[in-house]
Amino acid sequence: MNFSVLISVYYKEKPEYLKDAINSIFNQTLRPNEVILVEDGKLTDELYNTIKKLQEKYNEIKTVCLKENQGLGPALNEGLKYCSYDIVARMDSDDISMPDRFKIQTDFLEKHPDIDIISGWIDEFYGYKENIISIRKTPETHNEIVKFGKSRNPINHPAAMFKKNVICNIGGYKAIPLLEDYDLWVRAILNGSHLYNIQQSLLWFRLSDNAFLRRGGIDYAKNEITFQYHLHKIGYIGIINMCSNISIRLIIRLLPNMIRKYIYVFRLRK
8 A cells, every 4th residue: 555654843843853753654564655744944954954864865755845834734734735645644753653553554444445544542751762651542443433532632643544635625734733633533523534543552652741831821721712612613512512621621721730741641541
């Protein structure tokens, strides 16, 4: 099965993390036909040098350069235009794919052509990938995913693989910071797409204190309220579900960072 890998990188990314991410893509038991690397705005000299060396090592890497930083959603939409194949695997620029990830996902899609979006569990780590702090497990079947999605994001975005035409037909990613993937899965579900999660870890997800810091504060809380109202407005959740979600999220978003970190790692993970 031919497929593309889609990545976006911006100036704050660490070159060594990007190198680890790209190397993990090409150290797969099944390598991609191409990697579309979106440069979301001007990068640092160190990142440019790293990308140049990676392209010299892997000629499958193609860069898409955006003059100004647009954010993850718009950057991925631009990158999708350059993906040559209908099957597209997502990858973040600081995570590490497990060696059999792409083979497991493509084998499943070949056996189940009705599935449009597939992902799996992710091992969340600090510092080095052997230092696993938690595992974000997501439900397996489509119906379970739909139910789970009414309260939490049902698909691990960095480990996702999808059909390009399905994503393009629903308008691609929307500019909703930190929630663009959640919104994408919901719109895909409402459009009749079928989703599935492999019941094993496919990717090492890099954690940092900043990750939990970004998920808190007044602005993020307001964004959550707007997003929950959006889910209600488009018919995905009822008003009681919406009010419950908002209440829980407001508490979590306004908690001190260390307490929020504890909740995410030890209460919302398995």
